[in-house]
Every structure is written in structure tokens, then in C-alpha cells.
Amino acid sequence: MTSVGTPVTRVDGPAKVTGAALYSAEITPPGTVHLAIVGSTVAAGRVTAIDAAAARAAEGVLAVLTHDDVPAVASPPHLLPSLLGAAAPGESFFPMQDTVVHYAGQPVVLVVAHTYEQAHHAASLVRVDYEAAPAITTIDQGRERAYDAERLFAGLMPGREERGDVEAGLARADLRVDMSYRMAANHHNALEAPSTVAVWNGGELTLYESTMGVRATQQTVAQLLGLPVSHVRVITHFVGGGFGSKAMVWPHTTLTAMAARIVGRPVKLMLTRPQMFTSTGHREEQEQSIALGATRDGRLTAIRHDKLSITSLFDDWAEPATGVSSQLYACDAYLGVHRLIKGNTMTPTFTRGPGETLGMFTLETAMDELARRVDLDPLELRLRNVATTDPRGNPWSSGGLEECLRLGAERFGWSGRNPAPRAQPDGDWLIGTGMAVAAYPMAFFMPPQRARARIFADGSATVATSTQEFGTGVLTMATQVGADALGVALSDIEFQAGDTDLPNSTAAVGSAGAGMVASAVHEAGTALRRQLVDLAIGDPGSPLHGVDPASVTVTAGRLTSSDRAGATDTYGELLGRNHLSDAEATGTWRPPPLDTPHGLLTFGAQFAEVAVDPQLGLVRVRRLGGAFAPGRVLNPLLARSQLMGGMLWGMSQALLEGNHTDPRTGRWAETNLAEYLVPVNADAPEVTVDFVEVHDDVVGPLGAKGVGEIGQVGVAAAIANAIFHATGRRVRSLPITPETVMEPTPAAAPT
Amino acid sequence: MSTTESRQDIRGPHCVPVTVEINGRGRVVDVEPRVSLLDALREHLGLTGTKKGCDQGTCGACTVWVDGRRVLACLTLAAAAAGHEVTTIEGLADGDELHPMQRAFLENDAFQCGYCTPGQIMSAVKLIEEGNATTDEDISEFMSGNICRCAAYPNIRAAVRQVRDAAGGAA
Ligand code: FES
Ligand code: FES
Numbered sequence: 001m002t003s004v005g006t007p008v009t010r011v012d013g014p015a016k017v018t019g020a021a022l023y024s025a026e027i028t029p030p031g032t033v034h035l036a037i038v039g040s041t042v043a044a045g046r047v048t049a050i051d052a053a054a055a056r057a058a059e060g061v062l063a064v065l066t067h068d069d070v071p072a073v074a075s076p077p078h079l080l081p082s083l084l085g086a087a088a089p090g091e092s093f094f095p096m097q098d099t100v101v102h103y104a105g106q107p108v109v110l111v112v113a114h115t116y117e118q119a120h121h122a123a124s125l126v127r128v129d130y131e132a133a134p135a136i137t138t139i140d141q142g143r144e145r146a147y148d149a150e151r152l153f154a155g156l157m158p159g160r161e162e163r164g165d166v167e168a169g170l171a172r173a174d175l176r177v178d179m180s181y182r183m184a185a186n187h188h189n190a191l192e193a194p195s196t197v198a199v200w201n202g203g204e205l206t207l208y209e210s211t212m213g214v215r216a217t218q219q220t221v222a223q224l225l226g227l228p229v230s231h232v233r234v235i236t237h238f239v240g241g242g243f244g245s246k247a248m249v250w251p252h253t254t255l256t257a258m259a260a261r262i263v264g265r266p267v268k269l270m271l272t273r274p275q276m277f278t279s280t281g282h283r284e285e286q287e288q289s290i291a292l293g294a295t296r297d298g299r300l301t302a303i304r305h306d307k308l309s310i311t312s313l314f315d316d317w318a319e320p321a322t323g324v325s326s327q328l329y330a331c332d333a334y335l336g337v338h339r340l341i342k343g344n345t346m347t348p349t350f351t352r353g354p355g356e357t358l359g360m361f362t363l364e365t366a367m368d369e370l371a372r373r374v375d376l377d378p379l380e381l382r383l384r385n386v387a388t389t390d391p392r393g394n395p396w397s398s399g400g401l402e403e404c405l406r407l408g409a410e411r412f413g414w415s416g417r418n419p420a421p422r423a424q425p426d427g428d429w430l431i432g433t434g435m436a437v438a439a440y441p442m443a444f445f446m447p448p449q450r451a452r453a454r455i456f457a458d459g460s461a462t463v464a465t466s467t468q469e470f471g472t473g474v475l476t477m478a479t480q481v482g483a484d485a486l487g488v489a490l491s492d493i494e495f496q497a498g499d500t501d502l503p504n505s506t507a508a509v510g511s512a513g514a515g516m517v518a519s520a521v522h523e524a525g526t527a528l529r530r531q532l533v534d535l536a537i538g539d540p541g542s543p544l545h546g547v548d549p550a551s552v553t554v555t556a557g558r559l560t561s562s563d564r565a566g567a568t569d570t571y572g573e574l575l576g577r578n579h580l581s582d583a584e585a586t587g588t589w590r591p592p593p594l595d596t597p598h599g600l601l602t603f604g605a606q607f608a609e610v611a612v613d614p615q616l617g618l619v620r621v622r623r624l625g626g627a628f629a630p631g632r633v634l635n636p637l638l639a640r641s642q643l644m645g646g647m648l649w650g651m652s653q654a655l656l657e658g659n660h661t662d663p664r665t666g667r668w669a670e671t672n673l674a675e676y677l678v679p680v681n682a683d684a685p686e687v688t689v690d691f692v693e694v695h696d697d698v699v700g701p702l703g704a705k706g707v708g709e710i711g712q713v714g715v716a717a718a719i720a721n722a723i724f725h726a727t728g729r730r731v732r733s734l735p736i737t738p739e740t741v742m743e744p745t746p747a748a749a750p751t
Numbered sequence: 752m753s754t755t756e757s758r759q760d761i762r763g764p765h766c767v768p769v770t771v772e773i774n775g776r777g778r779v780v781d782v783e784p785r786v787s788l789l790d791a792l793r794e795h796l797g798l799t800g801t802k803k804g805c806d807q808g809t810c811g812a813c814t815v816w817v818d819g820r821r822v823l824a825c826l827t828l829a830a831a832a833a834g835h836e837v838t839t840i841e842g843l844a845d846g847d848e849l850h851p852m853q854r855a856f857l858e859n860d861a862f863q864c865g866y867c868t869p870g871q872i873m874s875a876v877k878l879i880e881e882g883n884a885t886t887d888e889d890i891s892e893f894m895s896g897n898i899c900r901c902a903a904y905p906n907i908r909a910a911v912r913q914v915r916d917a918a919g920g921a922a
Contacts, residue, residue, distance in 0.1 A: 009857050016865030017853040017872060019800015019840035026799035116794060117785050191804045191812060191866040191900045240802070240866025241900050273805040471864030471901050641860045641903060648902035673809040673898065680895040684904035 003480040003490050004702070007637035011476045011495070012238070012469060022237045025195035025270040027208040032197065033062055034116045035259050035269040036123035037252060038109035039278055040101045043135035043344040043666025047099040047108055047128055054125040055111055060118030062263045064126065065110040070096040070258055074226025079154040079315045079347060082216035082247050085447040085506040087223045090248035090281050091347035092314045094224065096255065101130065102313050103344050104137075104667040105278020107255060112263050116270075135344040135666035139182075139285055139310055142341035146308055149316050149338045156445070159318070161326045161336040163391060169302025169333030173293025175373055179366045180289035183358055183734040184658025186351050187282050187668075189678055192240020194280055195270040196253045198260035204231045205257055211249070212242040214466050218500045220249035221257055236498040239470035243649075244350030245280040246470070252279055274671040277659070281349025284309045285660070288321060288362040293333075298374040298381045302333040305362065311340050312347040319348070319355030323441045324713075325363040327599065329385040344666050352649055353712040356440055361653075361734065364436035364717035368724065377419065378435055378721070379409055390599025397596075398696035398705070400629025401437065401603035407690055408605035408627035409435070421728035429611040431622075432726025436717035438604030438628065440710045442699060444591040450503035451478075451520035453486055453528040454584040459557050459572040461488050463524060464496040465505040467517045472708060473638035474514045480635060481518045481702065485525025487554025488571070495521070503586060514707075516589065518634060519700035523587025529554055531585050536569050541577050543567035589700060598698045602705045604628035606647070606714040610722040617738030619723060621651050621685045624715065629692040631705035636691070643711035644687045650715020652679045658735045769833045773798065774842025784830050789813045791829035792839060800840040800869050804898070811897035814870035815839050821877045840869035843876070851917060852876045855910035863901035871897045875911050884915045 015021040040047075052064040063069075077089030095107045109126050113119035136142040149159030170176055197208040205227065211217045214234040222232045239246060252269060260267035271279050286309035293302035307321040322336030367385075371378040386401055409415060417433055418424070424431040451465040463482035469475045479495040486493065496502060497517075503524075505517055533552045536542040536559055544552065544561050551563040559569045575583060592598070607625040612618065624647050633639045656677040659670045670676040689711075696703040716734065723741065724730050731740045766781045773796065780795045789806070792798040792815070804812030806825045813824040816838040843850045852872050855861070862868040874897050878884045883893040890911050891904070899907065 009860065012865070013857040013862075014849070016862060016868050017840075017849065017856050018844055019798075019869045021865055022799065023802075023866065025803075026793065028794070028797075115783070115786075116790055117783055121785075189900060191810065191864065191898065192802070193804075238866075239864060240804075241864040243900070270803070273807055273809075471862075473863070637860050641863055641901075641906060644905060645863060645902040648904065652902075672807055673805050674807070678898060678900060679902060679904070680898060681904045681907065682891040682895045684891070684902060687905055 003483045004634055008476060008480055008490065008635055009637065010473060011479050023192055023240050024197060024208045024210040024236065025268060027197050028268065029199050029266040032266040032268050033112055033114050033263060034119040035256055035267050036111045036119035037107045037255070037275065038111065038123050038126050038128065039105035039275060040108050040130070041104065042101055042130045042132040043104040043137055045101050045131050045133040047101065048131050049129040050109060051127040052109065055122040058118065058122040058125055060114040061111065061122045062114065063112040063259070065259060065262065067096045067098055069262065072097060073224045075223055077224060079317070081153055081156060082213045083443060083445045083506060085215065087219040088213065088216040088248050089220050090250045090349055091312060095251050103346050105275065107251060110255060110259050112259050112267060137343050137345055137661035137666040138663050139287060139308060139341060141663060142310065142343055146339045146341050149318060149340045152316060152318050152320055152338060154315070157320055159338040161322050161334065164333030166302045166304045166333045166335040170291060170293040170304065173301045174296040175294055177292040177366050177370045177373060179362060179369060181287065181362060181732055181734060183286045183288065184660055185282050185285040186657050187277050187659055187676060188243040188245035188280070188351055189276065189673065189676065190241030190243055190245055193271045193273065193276055194246060194252065196256040197266060197268045198257040199266040200261055206233045206235065207253065207257065208235050209253060210239045210246055211236055212239065212246040212468065212470055213506065214468055214498060214500050215504060215506060217249050217253060221254050224254045225257060234500045236468040239468055242470045243352045244354060247350045248281065250280050273673065277668045277671040278346065281346055283319060283351035284311065284348035286358065288358060290362045290366045292366050292370055294370055294374065296374060298370065298376045298384050300329050300331040300385050303331050305336045305359065308339045310343045310345060312345055313342050315347040316340055317347050321355045321359030324356045324439045324601065325359050327391050327601065328387060328437065328439050330387040353709040357650065357653060357713050357716065360436065360439065360713050361717045361720065364714055365720050368434065368721040379405055379414060382437055394597045394599050397598040397600055397698035398631055398694040399603060400692045400694040403692040404603055404605040404627040404629050407692055408607050408625055411627065411688060411690055412607035412625040414607060421725055426611065428613050428615070430614060430726040431609065431611050432722040432724065433607070433609045434718045434721025434725055435605065435607045436714035436721060438606050438626065438710055438714035439601045440713050442600040442602060442705060444594060446506040446516060446591055448588050448590045449505045449516045449520035450586055450588050451524040452503050452584060452586050453482060453524040454582055455486065455528060455571055456582045457572055457575040457580065459492055459570065461486055461493040462496055463493065463521050464502045465517055465520055466497065466500050466502040467505045468498045472514050472642060473635060474517050476638060477514050477634040478517050478521045481521045482525045485522045486529050487557065489556045492557060514634065515700055515704040518702050518704060519589035520587055522701050523589050524585055525587065527587045528583060528585035532571055532574060532583060533559065535578065536574050539574065539578065542569045542574060544569050592698055596698060602630055602710045604710050604714065606718040608715065608718040608722045610719060610726055612723055612726040612741060614727055614741070614743040617742030619655055619736060619741055621719060623685050624651065625688040626711060627690040627692055628710055629694045630707045630710060631694055631696040631699060632703040633691055634702065634704055639707045640689045642707045643689045646709060646711025647687050647715050648679055648684050650712040651719060653734065654716035654719040655735055767830065769829050771832050772836045774838055780829065782829050784828065786829045787825050788827040788829045788832050789824035792824060798839050798841055802866055802869055804866065811874060812867050812870040814873040814897065816873060816877065821874055840873060843872065850876070851914050852910065855913040859906045859910040859913065861903050861906040861910040863903055867897060867899045871899065871907055878911060879915050879918065884911050
């Protein structure tokens with residue numbers, strides 16, 4: 001009986017529903033004191049004076065630290081995505097090294113006090129004077145300074161993708177669709193604020209950190225503090241959501257460690273909700289435009305996709321928007337260009353479905369428009385253009401797009417849809433339906449992943465790797481994979497994670513987390529099983545002595561051979577007879593090479609039904625349906641939840657989430673959950689999730705492609721297309737807010 | 752930088768002992784009057800099951816019961832809870848036996864990261880008692896004070912329905 005593929009409830013579920021699960025700020029070593037950070041109120045300029053007298057005199061204050069007190073970092077941070085497995089600072093800048101201010105909220109003073117209240121009260125007493133300089137924080141302010149980005153993601157990806165002759169392709173086209181959008185910045189707003197507890201023991205540092213990558217945190221902090229990596233240990237029991245905000249290592253973590261060293265006590269930091277808007281990056285404000293050229297029968301002849309966005313002064317960061325638009329459809333001529341403006345913001349960062357969710361919004365709303373212009377059903381237009389290989393001519397590692405489109409359409413009841421806009425009134429509401437393709441690239445930048453499997457003479461087992469649980473269900477899935485690989489019952493095996501003392505695994509980003517951990521755990525479990533099978537075969541005392549190893553199966557810790565009916569041994573007895581208290585093995589999974597001759601996309605299809613009140617500008621999503629082909633589904637219960645969560649994030653991206661800076665101050669306008677809207681229960685419709693089975697033996701031994709982002713991709717486009725279908729109008733900005741949907745006079749309805 | 756513990760010119764209020772009954776047990780906690788019930792639970796009483804999501808009354812992660820009514824612990828001063836009965840997520844299960852709502856959350860996979868979960872469960876139990884769980888619309892409306900950023904909402908509704916129906920439809 002195998003556990004993988006069954007809907008096992010979360011192994012960490014009981015701890016989470018009883019409140020026993022510990023998140024980082026809930027660790028309080030004896031003597032712990034509290035840190036509050038004072039952030040800059042100006043977005044550019046310099047600190048001219050700091051008056052900390054009142055703060056220092058406040059009750060319970062242990063230290064007020066300025067740039068004069070904070071030590072110089074040992075080596076400057078260099079942005080590198082944490083998936084690479086090396087040090088991964090979120091930006092190539094470390095604050096409090098001098099008086100210069102690059103962005104609002106940049107840490108300028110640290111206050112340490114005995115209690116949380118004392119620290120925050122004292123922080124409010126610190127007076128900082130600035131010489132403010134003009135700041136650029138919006139695209140409009142910096143438009144003339146835009147430049148072509150050579151490389152993105154710290155050099156990892158080209159800023160420009162080109163094949164064929166786009167101008168010729170557009171000229172040759174029978175018709176051309178042009179779309180352009182303004183997209184507001186997004187903030188992750190995980191429910192748990194980023195938290196750090198720093199504990200020094202001599203020259204060794206232990207951090208309890210809310211991170212999506214314990215290993216990345218360990219290496220980054222070690223590099224910044226000039227410590228051997230072996231002297232930094234990072235422990236993460238549970239993380240209250242990440243969505244990309246905890247994928248990179250941000251300055252507050254190292255500042256907490258510095259403060260702890262200075263005061264000689266364990267120091268705890270939990271950022272405040274407003275500070276979460278200025279401490280862990282964001283999805284950058286951007287503009288995207290696309291030009292599609294097509295023949296009269298809807299075949300694409302050219303795609304030109306442009307993105308303009310704002311980055312920090314120190315890094316060329318842009319969410320890559322063209323990774324899918326460059327390869328999803330068969331089209332000989334493609335040009336994708338990222339342009340950047342340097343401004344006074346933090347370096348933007350991964351935000352769920354980085355880049356491609358908005359890139360696909362642009363592509364898939366343009367495809368909807370094209371369908372209308374060539375008078376084809378939007379679904380049919382997609383089917384007509386689907387690429388059967390990647391642009392290099394390589395086969396997909398696994399496909400499934402066509403099946404997702406057909407299954408999703410069937411489950412949603414798409415066929416027979418009247419394509420005419422405004423054709424379905426329902427009282428004050430106009431009803432519309434829309435669809436879009438979902439596709440997301442797989443990234444294999446990570447180094448080899450390791451895990452350890454161990455079994456004890458009493459039959460109990462563990463598998464371990466340093467990954468962390470932030471809601472993906474990795475603890476559960478890795479337990480299932482470990483149980484199957486080793487051949488023990490789920491109840492007999494425990495998965496250990498969240499500690500850099502465990503074997504290496506990389507930060508869980510880009511949907512890769514569960515897949516890579518599962519692969520490493522599979523290798524470790526399989527290696528240990530082989531070792532024990534060999535032990536049994538070589539053991540004259542074993543009923544399986546001398547059988548062919550290929551004939552042996554292990555279930556629930558019991559070894560049997562198809563060559564010798566009735567003969568059984570157990571792991572426990574085997575170990576006992578051989579005077580072994582335990583046995584262990586390490587397994588390593590090597591990701592496929594970057595130049596693997598395969599196209600690497602995960603596919604799906606999204607369908608949405610909306611109701612729009614054109615007088616009030618209200619949009620209600622009545623239902624969402626998605627069909628996905630994520631390869632092997634390790635646990636359908638958890639995969640469904642993850643995909644559903646992603647789809648609701650897509651809804652939120654379409655209708656709710658956006659932040660702007662005030663151009664006068666350069667500060668974010670919305671810095672709490674009352675103003676920055678995220679969905680609440682009443683916003684969330686029922687969601688249907690279906691799976692299309694595809695087999696993939698390129699992406700790892702289990703064939704799991706990941707479900708973290710694919711659920712979100714395409715949803716915003718499907719909703720925008722449904723709004724068009726309902727109203728006959730295309731809104732050119734995200735989020736689609738009531739004032740952009742509202743029609744000036746109800747009678748002036750276009751036909 | 753200076754150490755100021757011994758200074759006379761202190762600013763900030765003194766600690767006061769606050770007596771609260773928490774999960775059926777009388778507890779005395781020495782806190783400044785400005786300490787919230789949430790921080791008293793998490794930082795002073797070792798009851799970290801109640802979560803801090805915003806500290807501003809916007810997310811519901813800190814939902815506890817005071818005298819049987821759901822309240823936001825981040826907007827309640829610990830001192831104001833003196834003499835009242837506080838119930839937290841740690842007080843919900845009967846020993847190892849999960850409360851039906853806890854079981855329903857587990858079975859319906861009504862959470863991912865789990866950070867909103869204690870607050871959701873404390874709200875959900877009361878929702879049914881209040882008679883606000885009769886329809887799906889009611890459930891979504893009356894659970895909308897509890898944000899789940901992982902967006903487990905449809906599964907949260909399923910969990911509430913399951914407990915409501917097992918209880919014979921409280922309304
Ligand atoms: S922490 Fe109390 S409502 Fe968010
Ligand atoms: S489970 Fe993560 S916030 Fe609800």
C-alpha cells in the first residue's frame with residue numbers, strides 16, 4: 001500500500017489546530033529582550049541628527065543603536081535568488097552603515113528594551129532629523145530615466161528575449177491586437193510578521209527565523225557578520241506564510257543578530273504590520289504592453305511583450321514577465337523586453353507567481369481580444385496556437401495543456417457560451433464568463449538536494465532535511481514519500497525539518513520546494529531500503545538469505561520475496577539480529593541540468609464567472625474553476641488546497657490588491673490590512689480544482705512539478721475577460737477597482 | 752548606548768498584578784497597564800497559541816473568548832480582562848481529544864500555514880453558538896473578521912458546516 005497520492009491529512013495539523021505549533025516569535029529563551037526598529041520617514045536623503053536621550057532614559061531600555069553603533073558588515077551583500085543555494089540577501093544594500101537614506105522605512109535606529117512595550121515606546125521617543133532629497137518612487141516620476149535591463153534576477157536571466165523578426169511578423173499579420181496595462185505594486189502580507197530571535201553562545205549564533213530558506217539565512221548572516229557558516233545555526237519550526245516575502249534574507253534578521261551581540265542577551269524582533277510594507281520587498285509597480293499579430297484564422301505571427309517597472313537604486317530586479325509568453329504559443333517571431341527605472345524603493349522581490357502571473361494577464365487578455373476579433377471561441381483560439389514543443393524545438397518534459405483546457409471547459413460548462421458582451425443581465429447585475437491559460441516555468445537553479453533516512457531497531461524511522469514548513473504541506477508530503485521509499489507505515493515514520501543542522505536543502509521558492517524535498521527524501525529512503533535489503537540477503541539468519549534483491553518488497557517494515565513464498569523478515573528483527581541499534585543512509589537528488597533538452601512548463605486552464613454591477617462598479621466573482629497538470633500529485637487534499645489558495649490569490653490580484661506610493665513623500669500609502677485589501681471569507685467564491693494526469697520523468701524521481709504558483713496564473717486574466725464579457729469594457733489597470741468598472745451613465749451602454 | 756535600569760528618571764508605567772482566569776485556571780500576571788491581553792498571553796504566560804497577525808484589530812488572528820464572547824486580544828488590555836474568564840485555543844481540546852471544530856479543520860484541510868487557524872477556530876465555534884452559521888452566506892459574512900492569507904476560505908466554510916450539521920443544525 002502506498003501513501004503517496006492519497007489524501008492524508010496534515011501531519012502538523014494537530015499542532016496547528018491546538019495552538020501547539022511554534023512560530024519563530026514564540027521562542028523565548030531565558031533572558032530574552034525585545035528589539036524595535038525605527039525606520040526612515042523620508043525616502044531619500046540623509047540622517048543629520050539623532051536625538052536618543054529620551055529613548056535612552058525610558059524605562060527598561062538597554063540600548064539605542066545608530067549607524068555609529070552598528071558594526072560594519074564583513075562583506076557587502078550581493079543579491080542572489082535563494083533558489084541557488086548560496087547567500088541570498090534581498091538587496092545589495094545593508095542599512096545603518098552610514099547616514100544615507102535610499103528608501104522610506106529603511107532602518108535608522110534600533111532600540112532594545114526588556115519588554116516589547118518598552119522597546120516600542122522608547123522607539124517612539126527617538127527623534128531623527130533628515131535632510132530630505134527628491135525621491136523617485138513611481139513610474140511616472142522616472143519615466144524619462146527608463147533603461148533596457150541587460151540581466152534580471154542578479155544576472156540570472158536576460159532582460160531581453162528575441163527570436164525571429166517581430167516587426168516583419170506584425171507587418172505580415174492580417175490583424176493586430178495591442179493592449180497595455182498599469183499594474184499597482186503588491187505586498188505579500190503573510191499573516192505572520194517576519195520574526196527573528198537571535199541567541200549568541202560565545203562566537204556561535206542561533207537564529208529562530210521565519211524564513212522560507214533556513215540555509216539561505218544561515219549563509220547570508222554568516223557572510224554579513226564574517227562568521228564561519230558552521231557557527232550559524234538557523235531553526236524554523238513553522239512559518240506563518242511566505243508568498244515570497246521570506247524567500248530572501250532581509251536586513252532586519254542580521255540587525256537583530258548584531259543587536260543581540262551588543263546587549264549580550266537573546267533578542268527578539270517581530271516586525272509590525274506597517275513595517276512589513278518596507279522590510280521584505282514587494283511586487284513592483286509596472287506597466288506592460290503587448291502586440292499580437294495574427295492571421296485571419298487566428299494563428300499568431302508575432303508577439304511583442306514589453307514591461308516597464310521600478311527597481312531600487314542598487315539592483316536590477318524585475319519579475320520576469322516573458323518566461324511564459326515567449327514559449328506558450330507556437331509563434332516564430334517573439335520579442336520580450338524588460339525596461340527598468342531606478343528609484344527610491346527597496347529591491348522588489350519574489351511575490352507569489354513572480355512575474356508570470358502579470359505577464360500572463362497581459363498575454364491572455366490580449367488573446368481574448370484576438371478571439372473576439374477573429375470570431376473564434378477563446379478556447380478554440382488557444383487550442384489552435386498551443387505549442388507542441390518549446391521554442392528551441394524540445395519536447396515538453398510533460399504537457400497536458402490541451403487536456404486541461406478541455407476538462408476545465410467541460411467542468412465549468414463553457415460550451416455553448418454566447419460570445420456577445422452584455423448578453424446576460426441578472427437584475428442589476430451583468431453576468432460574464434472568461435477563461436485563460438495557466439502556465440508556469442519550472443526553475444532548476446538549485447544545487448543537489450540531500451536528505452537522511454534513519455531506522456531504529458524498534459521499527460520507528462525518521463527522514464530529515466533542512467527545509468521548512470510554511471503552509472505548502474511539505475512535512476506531510478515528505479513523510480508520505482519517506483514511508484513509501486523505505487517501506488514503512490506512515491505512523492512509523494517522522495519527518496524532521498527546519499534546522500540547518502539537518503542535511504542540505506535549498507530555499508523553497510518557485511514552486512520547487514515540495515518537489516525537490518520529496519526527491520531528496522525519496523533518494524534517502526530508497527538508499528536505506530536497499531542497504532537493509534542487502535543486509536537481509538547477506539544475513540544467514542534471515543528467512544530471505546540469498547534471494548534476488550529485485551524480488552524483495554518491503555511493506556510496513558516487513559520484507560518479503562516473490563522468489564520465496566512465505567518467507568518474511570522485518571526491519572526490526574533484522575537490525576536486532578545484527579546487533580544494530582539503527583541504520584541510516586543519505587540520499588542526494590541532482591536537479592536536471594539547466595540545458596536539459598526539454599521544455600519546462602507546468603500547464604493549466606482557468607475559468608471564471610463574474611457578476612458586475614455597472615452602476616456601482618461592483619464585481620463579484622461567482623465561481624472559479626481550474627484544471628491543472630502538475631505531474632504526480634503527492635497528496636491530492638493538500639495539492640487542492642494549494643491550488644485553491646493560488647486561485648484566490650489570482651482573484652485578489654485582479655480585484656483587490658494594489659499599493660501606491662505618495663509621490664510627494666515617497667512612502668507607501670497603504671500600510672495595514674484595513675487599507676491594503678486582501679480577500680476575506682465573504683470575497684471567496686467556491687472554487688473547483690481538477691487534475692489532469694501527466695507523467696514526467698525529467699523533473700525528478702517522483703515526477704511532481706509543483707503546485708505553488710500555477711493555481712494563481714491566469715486567474716486575473718480569466719476574471720478580466722469575464723468582466724469584458726459582462727460589460728463590453730476592458731479595464732486597463734490592476735487591480736480592477738469599482739471606479740474603473742463603474743459606467744458614467746447606465747444608459748450609455750456600448751453594444 | 753547606555754544601560755539605564757537603575758536610573759531614577761524612568762519613564763513608563765509600573766507593572767501591576769493582574770488576576771485572570773485562563774482556560775479554567777486562575778493566573779496572576781505582572782504586567783504594565785499598557786500590555787495587551789494578546790502580549791500578556793504570548794509573552795508573559797507562555798500561551799502562544801493565540802496569534803499576533805497585525806496588532807491593529809484588522810486580522811482576527813488573536814481571537815479569544817472573554818466570558819464566552821469572541822474578542823480581539825490585541826485590542827483588549829490585559830488589565831481589562833482582570834476578573835474575567837479568558838479562553839484560548841489551548842483550552843479548547845479535552846485533553847488529547849480534539850474539539851469537533853479542531854477535528855473539522857483538520858479533516859477539511861481548512862488551513863495551510865496555520866497562523867490564522869487558532870483565531871479561525873475560536874471564531875467558528877462561537878459562530879455556531881451565536882446562530883450565525885445557518886447559511887453559507889452567513890458563515891462567510893460572520894467569519895470575515897478572520898483573515899486567512901493562505902485563502903483556505905472554502906475549506907473553512909466546509910469545516911464550519913460539518914460541525915454545524917453534526918450538532919444537528921444549531922440555529
Ligand atoms: S492581531 Fe488582533 S486583529 Fe490582528
Ligand atoms: S492558514 Fe495561513 S493564514 Fe490561514
